């Protein structure tokens with residue numbers, strides 16, 4: 001199973017076309033912010049030594065991720081204004097490259113003497129990684145080589161500086177990213193040294209004696225005053241010995257992406273074993289029902305097993321994007337729909353909540369409960385999230401399909417046209433659907449010439465009942481690893497109708513998640529729902545759902561860009577007189593019938609401020 005390029009899939013309508021329009025508005029907005037805050041002009045290298053050191057010396061990565069997201073977006077929907085901004089920015093970035101290939105605005109002009117002296121904290125190679133990813137996307141989208149050549153020169157320089165040989169730095173970055181970027185660069189250039197360097201960075205991580213200690217001693221630092229444990233950087237032990245997802249969630253995701261890339265490129269079974277253990281730990285103990293990850297604010301990190309508080313949930317948007325990237329890679333190693341289930345969950349819920357419906361405000365933190373004071377902002381000092389969610393939306397089509405010599409997989413259902421390459425033919429799939437609100441999917445198959453291949457259609461984990469029609473005739477076919485398997489001789493004009501039953505369900509957490517006990521979350525199809533006070537004019541924590549779900553789903557085209565809402569009856573906990581002494585006998589309380597409305601979690605905080613909750617109390621049987 002091979003991933004398809006984002007260039008092979010065109011989003012043609014419905015849900016994601018709408019989001020790609022929003023994303024385009026967002027890219028203009030982000031450009032204005034990058035310009036206003038000086039991030040783009042930093043590439044003019046005129047900040048100079050001695051100037052105030054900015055708290056975020058990884059500004060370059062914000063610009064690079066915008067370039068990447070914009071290049072991806074322009075491939076989908078060309079826009080002259082954005083294209084001009086993109087080309088201007090790319091030229092400016094390349095103009096900042098030094099003779100030796102180095103390219104980093106902060107360490108070129110502000111602290112040039114500190115180049116590669118603090119990999120632990122400086123994000124220097126993290127910025128390099130994002131420049132490389134941006135350059136690859138720019139080249140693929142435009143065919144222009146200027147930026148890609150600069151990225152190769154930079155990577156060549158890194159190949160000289162880092163490595164096991166005498167005189168080279170035997171170290172790695174505190175914030176992973178360079179590793180996956182070097183694999184990407186290897187894949188488009190075929191240069192083996194980039195793959196070797198990625199592998200070197202991964203294998204060195206966590207080895208003893210510890211590189212971060214060596215580096216700190218060289219800086220004359222006192223090792224007893226270290227602020228963070230090495231778990232924060234996933235550098236507490238060699239990568240192949242790691243068994244639990246720990247530390248900074250975004251860093252962890254980018255590292256695991258690189259592990260998956262290397263496991264695939266090198267057919268490395270031991271890395272795959274490591275990945276399986278890490279994945280198991282994540283999905284059985286450390287993920288929210290929305291797909292959000294990284295529960296604690298301290299260190300933007302994973303908490304202990306089952307430590308998943310709702311109000312203080314950190315769930316950085318970037319971590320959700322990172323999990324989309326990782327699950328997409330792992331899916332191709334494992335070929336199991338269960339992994340695509342997580343990819344879908346994160347995409348439609350934890351990640352998509354990161355951007356508002358008008359595209360100009362963003363969440364950094366994505367809690368599952370809010371008292372009404374948590375809102376998206378138009379920008380952040382540490383502005384990693386906006387361009388990250390834009391990268392995902394711009395290239396969302398790539399997550400929907402995979403192919404091999406004789407097989408095609410459809411993982412996600414989105415209105416699109418995909419060109420898929422088999423060994424000896426090219427197949428065009430045209431998908432029509434109102435997913436994620438409706439489970440009916442129409443797929444037109446055009447193999448060009450009559451040919452044999454197997455089409456695998458994912459039956460989502462949330463779906464209990466489905467029907468498949470081939471050229472109008474119902475078929476009962478086997479499901480293996482979560483995919484319906486349709487093997488036949490295909491011809492132009494063949495079409496499929498997949499009907500996935502979307503029922504509203506209650507989800508309950510593992511009983512060890514103490515924050516969710518006695519409560520349920522609402523799910524319909526791939527969407528997790530929430531209650532907002534703007535629809536339910538009461539204290540949300542006092543709402544009690546009936547023991548069995550009795551909610552009606554109805555599509556409201558005028559609401560929040562067009563969503564399916566869930567409405568139904570529930571109860572409200574009250575007492576005859578609630579004034580006075582805070583406590584009273586339990587018998588004094590009663591339940592009053594009320595009507596409630598739930599909306600998809602991704603769409604919250606787009607109207608009047610108020611409480612929001614994902615988990616709702618439920619009546620005992």
Ligand SMILES: [Zn+2]
Pocket residue numbers: 316317318319364383384385386388
């Ligand atoms: Zn972020």
